Amino acid sequence: MGLKDRIAAVEANYGRLRALGRDPSRLEFQNVWSPTEATLEGRPMMLFGTNNYLGLTFDPNVLEAATAATRALGSGTTGSRIANGSYGGHKALEAEIARFYAKQHCIVFSTGYVANIGMITALGGKDDVLLIDADSHASIYDGCKMADAETIRFRHNSPEDLAKKLRRLEGHPGDKIIIVEGIYSMLGDTAPLAEFAAVKREAGDNVYLMVDEAHSLGVLGESGRGQCQAAHVEDDCDFIVGTFSKSVGTIGGYCVSNVEGFDWIRSFCRPYMFTASMTPGTVSTARAAFRRMAERPELRAKLWSNSAALFRGLGDLGFETGPEVSPVVAVKLPAPEVAVALWNRLIDEGVYTNIAIPPATPNALSLLRVSVSAAHSEAQIERALGVFASVGAELGIIEPGTARGERFQVITGGAAAKEAGRTRTAQQGSANAAATR
């Protein structure tokens, strides 16, 4: 299939849905003035579709570190660390992340995507086998495609299916690398890591576990290390990968490990070797954000109380949500058209969420991905629930004013229901935006 055919196929696929409203891939925020507020189509929007879990993107210490480093060291490194050398900040960041995880080694990559393709291509050599969760992120799939190893896919969050597949590989001489995520980005569900770790141990030598904590760094675990920490299996997690693009609030990625000789990976990992390194500004941003994460554990607590409020609120309204309380709340919808309609009406009313429809979703689900930040105020969450209540009822997705709706009003003191009527506070919001600039 040539380019023209591919473009025609995509147009046919999405054109119909796009005709129903906005194009999610072409939205433009004219202004962003806080972790939870932006201007879209000239109107203020509450952001419930980011990965800004801790709300650190406007933390004054973080911003100060970023600008100071940029002033001191320049806007970019203009090359890769292998060819053009590391800056002190790269090394310091790696040392700090290793210390944060209490692991011996850390390699920092230019993005989380690059960390995944880098680690997977480095680990999955010619006679090795990569075993990945069916719902893995695109960067994991792409890494597997690039790697010389074979890739076998097991059922989502199923240690049983993984065990079955490992059993079929008994006697196979190569390494087996199991890859899962801490929190899955679409449905917000967590991996049963204790069970996966047990399967790994059972499978014997040369079996490794790699965990992508993209959405769980700073979110799960006693000190925010992620699901490996929350499930108390950090020693079994041979490679922990993560990104700075979510709770850390900038871009970049990393992998930590205790595996002996880990540092040599830098010398054969092409996605590390052949792309420019993180800029001084992003390095300092990440360093400052890790410090703030450690200094302010209350952000994690706030994130979770906000997550519980939104998850329960949406459930009480009658929306079908993901399986567990999580900073990623999936609202499951019966068809792509319904998801598109709800997503558009929410934006009309000042609530920005993410839309996900097949084939980008597991099990051909159509859903809105509603994400929570520690920076959301209770009032914002109440207001968003109010909009969900009115728009959901208007579109016939939930029943209006049912017992569930009343229960929701009790929880929120009824304020959200009142708010629902007057969501067009556009002028006021823009004025605020202008004032903060």
Place this chain on the structure above:
Amino acid sequence: MGMTTADEIEARILDLLSAKVKSETAVTRETNIVADTGLDSVSVMDFVLELEDEFDINIPLDRIAEVKTVADLAKAVQDLGKTS
């Protein structure tokens, strides 16, 4: 597994695939699994999970990428069964 003939594998795959496909047109050994069934790439991979259980084999993703028709898939299943 070694006892299963190519025809038996093909027949079983056709059964399982027909149950998945909603379109009117019958699924045959010449059916192109992606182009003719209306299944998207993820659904095809999910279907492969069923086949792995059914035939007690692992089917690597790069093998699926090579497959076009039901007959190709049956051949891949048979080959993988021999080596496992």
